[in-house]
Amino acid sequence: xxxxxxxxxxxxxxxxxxxxxxxxxxxxxxxxxxxxxxxxxxxxxxxxxxxxxxxxxxxxxxxxxxxxxxxxxxxxxxxxxxxxxxxxxxxxxxxxxxxxxxxxxxxxxxxxxxxxxxxxxxxxxxxxxxxxxxxxxxxxxxxxxxxxxxxxxxxxxxxxxxxxxxxxxxxxxxxxxxxxxxxxxxxxxxxxxxxxxxxxxxxxxxxx
Numbered sequence: 001x002x003x004x005x006x007x008x009x010x011x012x013x014x015x016x017x018x019x020x021x022x023x024x025x026x027x028x029x030x031x032x033x034x035x036x037x038x039x040x041x042x043x044x045x046x047x048x049x050x051x052x053x054x055x056x057x058x059x060x061x062x063x064x065x066x067x068x069x070x071x072x073x074x075x076x077x078x079x080x081x082x083x084x085x086x087x088x089x090x091x092x093x094x095x096x097x098x099x100x101x102x103x104x105x106x107x108x109x110x111x112x113x114x115x116x117x118x119x120x121x122x123x124x125x126x127x128x129x130x131x132x133x134x135x136x137x138x139x140x141x142x143x144x145x146x147x148x149x150x151x152x153x154x155x156x157x158x159x160x161x162x163x164x165x166x167x168x169x170x171x172x173x174x175x176x177x178x179x180x181x182x183x184x185x186x187x188x189x190x191x192x193x194x195x196x197x198x199x200x201x202x203x204x205x206x207x208x
Contacts, residue, residue, distance in 0.1 A: 007171040018189050042156050045070045047127040051114045051134040051142050052077040056160045059091040061133045064158075067103060070131060072122045077108040111138070111186070115145035122150055129154040136161055137176050141183045 002137055041064075048070045050061035058075055065073045075087070084102065088095035099103070108114045122130065134142045136159035146155055 040156070041069070041131065042129070044068070045131045045154075045156060047072045047074065047122065047125065047129070048131045048133060049074045049076055049114075049118050049121075049146075051111065051138065051200070052079075054135045054138070057133055057135065058087050058161045060100065060158070062088055062091040062093050062132070064092075064131065065098055067081055070172045072103070072125050072127070073098075074103045074105060074118060076105045076114045076117055076178050078104050078106050080106055111141055111145050111182075114142070115149045118146060118207040119149035122153055127153060129156070131158055133158050133160060135159065137179050141179060144183065144186045 048064055049062050050057045051072070052058055054073060058078075061073055061075065062071065078087075084095050084099060084104065088098065105121070108117045118130075119129070130146070130153050132142060132146060132155055134138070139157050139159045143155060143157055146153075169195050
């Protein structure tokens with residue numbers, strides 16, 4: 001190979017690397033902007049789902065149900081030791097009138113699992129509109145997974161911020177960057193390769 005073709009190949013590789021870096025950076029900037037966008041809560045939906053795993057997600061969903069914003073609530077990915085009475089106490093609501101309307105899922109341990117179990121629950125309960133509650137930085141990936149499993153259901157995102165980080169921009173940049181990469185994997189249809197956070201425990205039905 002002569003010097004000129006080598007130089008052209010080097011330039012071509014350099015341009016390709018710069019192009020990929022610019023595309024990744026531009027996409028990440030879009031992702032950060034999307035994470036910072038507030039949710040718009042509709043007056044009422046058929047159901048609410050909370051993807052658990054962080055503070056204020058379950059509490060927010062329980063308060064929305066208590067306010068009559070939906071008929072049914074799915075708490076997806078609840079840890080094995082958490083009971084409705086304790087969850088309701090943290091949310092400041094009375095669990096007794098809410099219990100018949102709540103399903104606790106203890107099976108899902110990934111966002112993909114959350115979406116799959118939500119689809120089963122939505123079909124079983126004739127859900128056509130769904131309010132989605134999860135962390136702001138997690139919302140794009142949650143919505144992407146739900147759009148895959150529930151293409152005929154209208155989805156309304158309601159992002160929440162952790163109490164210790166009321167400003168969504170205060171979420172560590174490393175965490176947002178990791179979530180962006182997972183979002184890209186999800187939109188590419190490869191979310192099944194993402195690691196599980198923990199072993200999947202047993203599943204329960206309606207809360208009591």
